[in-house]
Amino acid sequence: MESRAFFSVIISPFWSYSMVFIAALFRLIKTLIYPHSTPTLFHKHRLPPGPKPWPIIGNLPEMLSSKSAPKWIHQLMKNLNTEIACIKLGNVHVIPVSNPTIACEFLRKQDDIFASRPISMASRLLSGNYSTTGLVPYGEQWKKMKKIVVKELLSPAKHRWLHGKRMEEADNLVRYVYMSQNNNEGGLVNVRIATQHYCGNVIRKIIFDKRYFGEGREDGGPGLEEVELVDAVFIMLKHLYAFSVSDYVPFLRALDVDGHKKMLENATRTMNKYHDPIIKQRIQQWKEGTKTETEDLLDVMVSLMDANNKPLLTMQEIKSQITEFMIATVDNPSNAAEWALAEMMKQPKILEKATEELDKVVGKERLVEESDIPKLNYIKACLRESFRLHPIDPFNIPHVAMCDTVVSNYLIPEGSHVLLSRVELGRNPKVWEEPHKFKPERHLRDDGSNVFLTESDLRFITFTAGKRGCPGMVLGTTLSVMLLARLIHGFTWTATTNQPVELLQSEDDPFMAHPLVVVAKPRLPNEAYSLLD
Numbered sequence: 001m002e003s004r005a006f007f008s009v010i011i012s013p014f015w016s017y018s019m020v021f022i023a024a025l026f027r028l029i030k031t032l033i034y035p036h037s038t039p040t041l042f043h044k045h046r047l048p049p050g051p052k053p054w055p056i057i058g059n060l061p062e063m064l065s066s067k068s069a070p071k072w073i074h075q076l077m078k079n080l081n082t083e084i085a086c087i088k089l090g091n092v093h094v095i096p097v098s099n100p101t102i103a104c105e106f107l108r109k110q111d112d113i114f115a116s117r118p119i120s121m122a123s124r125l126l127s128g129n130y131s132t133t134g135l136v137p138y139g140e141q142w143k144k145m146k147k148i149v150v151k152e153l154l155s156p157a158k159h160r161w162l163h164g165k166r167m168e169e170a171d172n173l174v175r176y177v178y179m180s181q182n183n184n185e186g187g188l189v190n191v192r193i194a195t196q197h198y199c200g201n202v203i204r205k206i207i208f209d210k211r212y213f214g215e216g217r218e219d220g221g222p223g224l225e226e227v228e229l230v231d232a233v234f235i236m237l238k239h240l241y242a243f244s245v246s247d248y249v250p251f252l253r254a255l256d257v258d259g260h261k262k263m264l265e266n267a268t269r270t271m272n273k274y275h276d277p278i279i280k281q282r283i284q285q286w287k288e289g290t291k292t293e294t295e296d297l298l299d300v301m302v303s304l305m306d307a308n309n310k311p312l313l314t315m316q317e318i319k320s321q322i323t324e325f326m327i328a329t330v331d332n333p334s335n336a337a338e339w340a341l342a343e344m345m346k347q348p349k350i351l352e353k354a355t356e357e358l359d360k361v362v363g364k365e366r367l368v369e370e371s372d373i374p375k376l377n378y379i380k381a382c383l384r385e386s387f388r389l390h391p392i393d394p395f396n397i398p399h400v401a402m403c404d405t406v407v408s409n410y411l412i413p414e415g416s417h418v419l420l421s422r423v424e425l426g427r428n429p430k431v432w433e434e435p436h437k438f439k440p441e442r443h444l445r446d447d448g449s450n451v452f453l454t455e456s457d458l459r460f461i462t463f464t465a466g467k468r469g470c471p472g473m474v475l476g477t478t479l480s481v482m483l484l485a486r487l488i489h490g491f492t493w494t495a496t497t498n499q500p501v502e503l504l505q506s507e508d509d510p511f512m513a514h515p516l517v518v519v520a521k522p523r524l525p526n527e528a529y530s531l532l533d
């Protein structure tokens with residue numbers, strides 16, 4: 001009798017409707033929080049450790065009250081004693097990582113799942129509404145552009161084809177430093193200007209076959225136009241993936257609360273002002289048949305045809321891909337060379353060893369050539385050390401999870417933004433002995449074999465690995481090595497008495513706090529520089 005009463009309660013219509021309603025409510029709430037969740041993963045695994053999020057806004061209040069989002073994230077990981085964390089910004093799970101084994105799980109083992117990029121105000125603006133390669137979420141557009149970039153624009157054959165243009169700029173670099181001489185005392189050189197503009201000149205030269213947009217300068221230095229353009233590139237870089245609050249709180253988007261949008265629009269306008277007329281004219285020339293010879297990468301882009309003999313790239317794709325190449329080329333090599341030279345000046349034995357290598361491989365009768373690069377292992381070790389210790393960005397470009405998955409036994413929900421920490425990977429004390437010391441020897445191999453700038457084990461970040469790995473590896477290596485090698489081989493470098501070299505990082509970004517301004521004196525016989533006339 002009692003059991004009959006019990007079952008009649010259980011199955012009474014009121015109770016069964018209530019149970020169904022409660023279950024549906026739970027499911028709705030969960031779907032709102034985790035729109036595409038995989039139930040078993042959510043049962044079995046926890047999110048990586050992290051601060052407790054507020055409803056809806058997540059940990060945005062803590063992030064906004066910190067001076068710098070990257071520093072706040074890194075400090076938080078230290079406080080939690082973790083090498084992988086989960087921070088909620090609005091509805092987005094942000095997953096910072098500072099351990100190479102975990103980093104390899106994301107970018108090598110589960111590369112297919114993490115091959116997308118976030119949607120953000122800055123990436124949309126800079127990529128021309130996602131018409132490029134690097135800033136574009138995974139999909140057909142990315143596949144199309146990556147194929148073109150790898151096979152048509154940055155292929156080994158194109159790299160060889162563009163050798164002459166790169167060498168012209170390597171000579172211009174030496175000319176610019178050489179022309180700073182007053183008398184036998186040497187000349188004062190702002191190394192940051194020399195390195196940033198060398199990179200800007202090379203990419204401009206190989207794309208547009210042009211180094212100056214305006215009159216230029218006698219000494220080979222940047223004109224006003226080039227200064228304006230490179231400044232615009234660094235504004236773009238600073239505000240791309242810069243934790244803009246409106247990316248996490250959609251209803252704030254129209255307000256541009258942190259002013260990032262305005263700054264990016266101005267920078268884009270500057271770049272377009274110089275690039276657009278050249279691109280438009282070139283497209284016209286090819287259309288009219290007044291240009292038929294392929295002389296630079298812009299010609300290659302304009303003349304690529306699809307199966308129906310129609311242009312493969314739209315004007316927007318050409319414009320935006322060129323902007324992306326500019327952003328991708330200028331920052332890493334210039335920053336690595338500036339920091340490397342400063343570190344080497346602080347440890348003269350290292351500078352001496354690098355100079356000895358250069359004299360042995362190149363001699364003193366000529367300047368460094370690209371064909372010397374394979375033999376310059378110590379120079380490459382110095383550059384690796386600079387990339388490890390002084391990365392230009394605190395984090396790698398974000399990768400986005402395309403479905404729920406488990407990494408390092410933690411749940412990583414679909415849509416998570418994975419941020420490999422360039423700073424903390426390179427300085428992880430479990431991986432690197434004396435992590436804060438500039439010690440190029442750690443990158444030399446016992447058997448004396450070739451040193452590369454690539455680091456596929458992700459113990460620090462240069463070009464990363466996998467689907468979204470950098471397609472500019474060869475060009476990036478060439479630029480970095482030629483830059484540092486030519487500066488060190490061609491000149492002796494000393495600090496001025498009133499401005500000693502200080503290895504101090506800027507509060508706001510990964511640059512040296514003060515540009516490296518030091519005295520350069522030619523160290524080769526005059527004949528070695530004669531080709532520069």
Ligand code: HEM
Nearest residue numbers: 133134325328329332397462463464468469470472475476
């Ligand atoms: C030393 C120089 C360079 C370094 C250290 C570097 C580093 C990187 C890194 C870390 C990424 C992101 C990889 C990832 O998401 O995991 C990347 C992507 C990319 N880089 Fe580079 N890069 C360099 C030079 C260049 C150059 C010269 C170009 C082209 C002119 C270039 C074009 C690209 C492109 C298009 C992507 C996006 C790839 C994709 O999303 O599929 N990079 N680079």
